[in-house]
Amino acid sequence: MSQQPTSASGAKMFKVAFDLDAEKPNWPPVSVERLWGEKTEVKFEIRLLNTPFFARGVAHGDLIQVRPDHERRELVFDHFTSESGHSTTRVVLMDTEAGSEVETRLREAGCSWEKSEQFASLLAVDVPPAVDYRPLREWLRALTADGVIEFQESAISSIHRGQLPNFPKL
Template sequence: MTPTTDDDVDYVRVVFRLPSDDSGWHPAGTERIWAVRLDDQRVRVENIPFAARGVAAGDILTVTADEDGVLWAGDVVEPSGNCTIRVIPVEGCLRSGVRKAVGDAFEPLGVEGEGSRTGLVSLNVPGGADLTEVKETLEQGHADGLWVYELGSVTEAWQAASPTLPATNPSDPPPADYGLAFPDDLAAIVYRTVLSGEAPPLVVLHDPDGDWIVSDGTHTQPDPDSAALVHIQHVVDNDSSVLELANLPAGRIAWRDTATDPWTIEDFSYPAE
């Protein structure tokens, strides 16, 4: 999330080092988080962290600039009283609608959430929230098989509130489709009806030559009038369920009848000439 521009506020990016993580939740080595510079040595965190532990939105922490001017996170010196809880839906975590449903479950409790395209929803639990109700909602969703969770940063008040959550943190490994992403430079032939949002992507082909074609399912041959070569992220921005196919091998085709149906994957080869 990029903060709203304000000429009177000095927004900066702060880099957090992430410890080695065998859980599968956070494979990266660093996370960059927006903050407001308070002085040369302190910032206030503006984002809900997606990976960094021990920090929450609103915390004030020390920073150190390296020789390139990059700000590296230090210690929290003034906790905000907020908690950071991270949730991954078990089914359909790459679908934006599913991630939104997680946020909707906590919003009535005064908890804000932000979803990432890798499948994770990061929640900011204010210090004034009913922590018992938040914990009950978190654990009930886990018990019902709706999501798995990680406690990114919790306060003494959180720990003292009932119910007592299991000691395992994260609660479980992430689901298999968590973290899938297309290569940054991947281009695809995409039907213009899909690009415009007029029709959903119903057929995704990763052909034997390694090319990607995203179709509306009309089975017409792509040409300059009906399709365009674009970055596949444009398709994902319109329909995040396409991310579920990021690992589709060459020589496979995925199809569905409607945008809400699961993908069916089959072998594909061009007819012999």
């Protein structure tokens, strides 16, 4: 019998299912994304422990409420509770030769990312609260204009929105 995994803080970790709506034909390429999270002291509250590839509106460290789905035998995302200050962007490498350069620049900016073998050209980028998002965003937009990448802002924290004077307010 396998033991329940625990996070670095010692809390029990759980997979949380995020049901995804189609944004366009064939996107996202999956209907459900499962993210790791750890229990908090609040009933059915989870702190996310990884960066989503497809789920919108959530980032690493955010607090969410889940509900048990007994038929599916899993926890399912119910609603967002509070942000962690982290932001999530997705980068799609249109020019795979640029992957190393993009990763180096993201690392220098203080970001981390996740990759998937299934979606090799996709990076799920975690932008921590201490990162100055304005120059990072300008660089990502320039690469997009040059056709090197496409990027999507999935969850931009209030910290990072505050660094962008013309960013749409929530």
